[in-house]
Amino acid sequence: MYIYAKFIGFISLALWLTACQAPQNIQQLQQQNQQLSGELKAAQQSIKELSQREAQLQADVAELNRVMGVLGTEKSSRVQESSQLRGLMRNFAQDQIDLLKELLVKGDLLDYVGGEQVARQQTTETQGEKNLLLVDVQNAMPSEGILTGVGAYFSMPGNFKVKVLRPIDGNLVVVWESKLLAVAAAGKQRVNFPVSVGVEQGDLLGYYFPDQVIAHVDMGTGDSRTYNGDLALGKTVALGSLDKAKQKRAYSLGVYGLLK
Incomplete structure (x- = not known):
């Protein structure tokens, strides 16, 4: 009976303690709820501000795209106008150059570099030579x-190219070549380049004949050397590797131009 009474007292004490702690737990839960409510409101406010900022950024991006589109249109217009103006100026300058060239040619006022354009005594050795590059070293x-x-004195109609060879470190480098030029008849002929070419002091001239060499030639008064085959643009050849140096060939070949 004593133990039962003690047990009942212990249960009563526990229930009393639990009843005393319940209001305190409810108060803590209410405080936590208030705190969470405050954090939720702050998060909602931040989300609202971020949404407004995103909308403003999108508006800024749209405005920038619009401005870029306007600038692109203006640039395209300026580029087109500039291209048209450059084209007109190039055409005008080319027309003036062509007129000047025609005047200088008719007045025989151009400078000439090369062998004398005269009929020469062809030799048995030079007749029928084909696929040959002639380099005028003299x-x-x-x-x-x-x-x-x-210009040249030709033995027959045919085709050939003119090349500019520049001495670099003891070698010759092809820095320019003309298109294939056509010779319509035998005798003294002159052929203009479609486009003029700049040269430097010391440059040598080469003349490539893919078929038969049709320029007049004789021996003993010049220094034109030969290279078997074509020498493409940008290719290099050693001066000492050219043939026929001892023959002192003189061809009736040369170039016209305006030299300083």
């Missing part, structure tokens, strides 16, 4: 300038 460019065409 007549280097005396100064810088612009070349406008080529």
Whole structure:
């Protein structure tokens, strides 16, 4: 009976303690709820501000795209106008150059570099030579300038190219070549380049004949050397590797231009 009474007292004490702690727990829960409510409101406010900022940024991006589009249109217009103006100026300058070239040619006022354009005694050794590049070592460019065409005394109609070879470190480098030029008849002929070319002092002239060499030639008075085959643009050849140096070939070939 004593133990039962003690147990009942212990249960009563526990219930009393629990009843005393309940209001305190409710108060803590209410405080936590208030705190969470405050944090939720702050998060909602932040989300609202971020949404407003995103909308403003999107508006800024749209405005920038619009401005870029306007600038692109303006730039395209300026580029088109500039291109048209450059085209007009190039055409005008080319027309003036063509008129000047025609005047200089008719007045025989152009500078000439090369062998004399005369009929020469062809030799048995030179007749029928084909696929040959002739390099005029004797007549280097005396100064810088612009070349406008080529002249020669030809034995028959045919085709050939003119090349500019520049001495670099003991070698010759092809720095320019003309298109294939057509010779319509035998005798003394002059052919203008479609586009003039600039040369430097010391440059050498080369003449490539893919078929038969049709320029007049004789021996003993010049220094034109030969290279078997074509020498493409940018290719290099050693001066000492060219053939026929001892023959002192003189070809009736040369170039016209305006030299300083």
